[in-house]
Amino acid sequence: xxxxxxxxxPEDFAHCYGCGYxxxxxxxxxxxxxxxxxxxxxxxxxxxxxxxxxxxxxxxxIASLIDCHSSGSAAIFKMLAEGKKPGxxxxxxxxxxxxxxxxxxxxxxGPVLEVRGRAVEVKDRKVVVESRLLAGDEETVRGRAVLxxxxxxxxxxxxxx
Amino acid sequence: xxxxxxxxxPEDFAHCYGCGYxxxxxxxxxxxxxxxxxxxxxxxxxxxxxxxxxxxxxxxxIASLIDCHSSGSAAIFKMLAEGKKPGxxxxxxxxxxxxxxxxxxxxxxGPVLEVRGRAVEVKDRKVVVESRLLAGDEETVRGRAVLxxxxxxxxxxxxxx
Numbered sequence: 483x484x485x486x487x488x489x490x491x492p493e494d495f496a497h498c499y500g501c502g503y504x505x506x507x508x509x510x511x512x513x514x515x516x517x518x519x520x521x522x523x524x525x526x527x528x529x530x531x532x533x534x535x536x537x538x539x540x541x542x543x544i545a546s547l548i549d550c551h552s553s554g555s556a557a558i559f560k561m562l563a564e565g566k567k568p569g570x571x572x573x574x575x576x577x578x579x580x581x582x583x584x585x586x587x588x589x590x591x592g593p594v595l596e597v598r599g600r601a602v603e604v605k606d607r608k609v610v611v612e613s614r615l616l617a618g619d620e621e622t623v624r625g626r627a628v629l630x631x632x633x634x635x636x637x638x639x640x641x642x643x
Numbered sequence: 644x645x646x647x648x649x650x651x652x653p654e655d656f657a658h659c660y661g662c663g664y665x666x667x668x669x670x671x672x673x674x675x676x677x678x679x680x681x682x683x684x685x686x687x688x689x690x691x692x693x694x695x696x697x698x699x700x701x702x703x704x705i706a707s708l709i710d711c712h713s714s715g716s717a718a719i720f721k722m723l724a725e726g727k728k729p730g731x732x733x734x735x736x737x738x739x740x741x742x743x744x745x746x747x748x749x750x751x752x753g754p755v756l757e758v759r760g761r762a763v764e765v766k767d768r769k770v771v772v773e774s775r776l777l778a779g780d781e782e783t784v785r786g787r788a789v790l791x792x793x794x795x796x797x798x799x800x801x802x803x804x
Binding site: 497500508535537546547549550575582637641 | 656697708741746
């Protein structure tokens with residue numbers, strides 16, 4: 483069965499506008515692990531109003547998609563590095579320290595977008611994820627993100643909020 | 644009088660979800676030139692649902708804000724380099740080729756966010772903008788974007804769409 487990592491975030495930390503199940507107004511991006519490819523996958527169909535120039539997807543939405551895909555991927559790759567499978571207990575919650583997005587060509591608005599990611603570094607509290615975005619069969623965007631485990635001070639403030 | 648550069652985008656290219664006046668569902672980010680500081684400025688108050696972890700602003704929204712701030716800034720700095728003032732005719736329309744966002748610390752959700760940008764390179768068809776995001780008096784995020792003048796093929800397709 484496919485496990486979407488965001489469904490296994492602790493409920494105190496599942497309010498993300500991009501991917502939290504506790505945020506009814508958000509995008510609800512969902513990321514799973516494709517074991518055969520060794521890659522994480524997030525699929526999303528933008529809404530008609532998610533335009534940049536007419537006919538093309540808004541770059542900020544793409545950055546958002548890569549952001550949440552990367553923090554979900556970090557959780558997955560961290561669990562795998564510890565010998566756990568996604569779904570075996572709550573996922574560790576990573577936040578983004580640095581995000582890089584290369585818009586190689588315009589991304590057409592219409593098809594489902596697929597982001598596929600790989601870990602290039604997995605450390606105790608830090609994971610680096612590289613991703614590519616496919617619109618149909620065309621690779622239009624590349625991303626790279628540095629994720630860090632949710633700092634304790636941020637966690638405490640969130641739980642008190 | 645303060646000129647918001649996005650209000651002067653040609654109407655065929657003003658549908659951006661982040662900053663287009665033709666997109667009623669978008670954020671409507673607006674950027675002006677602070678002549679005294681030599682900086683471009685975009686202010687925005689996130690909605691309560693624009694959360695990352697509770698109490699903090701969603702990183703994807705911050706990336707979107709820096710994205711549109713940067714393309715607006717590119718238009719402003721390009722006009723200034725040509726001896727024109729923002730508002731003197733339609734603004735040139737730049738799109739993002741590369742976006743980098745460094746999340747230095749969590750951005751509190753509540754205060755108006757202010758992004759301030761400077762041009763570090765202005766060429767014929769390319770502008771590089773560096774920005775910092777302030778929440779109250781605190782600098783929480785830095786951005787760098789490479790913008791290119793809207794490619795003709797993209798423009799034609801948009802006008803036919």
